Amino acid sequence: MGQVATAGDRRFGYVYESTTAAKGEIEVENWATWKTRRDGSGRANEFDFRHEIEYGVTDRLQAAIYVADWKVSEERPIYKATAFELIYNMTNPVTDLLGSALYGEVKLGDQQFKLEGKLLLQKNFGPIVMAYNAGIEAEWEGERFGHYEERSGEFMESFGVSYQVSPHFLLGGEFLHEVGFDEWQEAGDPVIYAGPNASFRFDRFFVTTTAMVQVTAVKDEPDFQLRTIFGMHF
Secondary structure (H helix, E strand, C coil), X not given: CCCCCECCCCCCCCCCCCCECCCCCEEEEEEEEEEEEEECCEEEEEXXXXXXXXXXXXXXXXXXXXXXXXXXXXXXXXXXXXXXXXXXXXXXXXXXXXXXXXXXXXXXXXXXXXXXXXXXXXXXXXXXXXXXXXXXXXXXXXXECCECCEEEEEEEEEEEEEXXXXXXXXXXXXXXXEEEEECXXXXXXXXXXXXXXXXXXXXXXXXXXXXXXXXXXXXXXXXEEEEEEEEEEC
């Protein structure tokens, strides 16, 4: 098993890499996601925001807290949840046959509780990085904290490719596939997104943006998503 590679700046907006932050490293990330879809009255828009702090506990274990997930819908801000995340790196994407990591997340809000687990795979070929995620999410929802009347699940997988054009600019694409399960019984219509991404690096700062278009025809899901992540590491 090779030495674990450091996480560095994010290459993807929706796909997680298997590498983790070096021990003692701190990274602050601010996410903004615009989602839009057609509804009966025209076009509905939603803006989601996340404020995240990551910390390298060891050279293999990374912890993070989502200080706040919130959204702006119908012109008013709504707090969604706060979450805690762990990523444990198992193998190195450069020196091993395949890089791998385990991802776990617990999210708690005043009207929701979520558990999520993922397997993260990655392989580096010089300036080219390929990454794949597969995971399961369980969610409980209700009108108030601790009283959850609805439950659902979701299977998700994503794939991304990124090419380092220069030390300061990376270009690639991402693919996202999701299937929901109402009450863990009936599967919903699968939804698939695909689109390009770009990442810019400036010393301790980075900006990564991904545009995703729905290539299926699921009416209740966004037709288009645009996610931008601003990060700074110490």
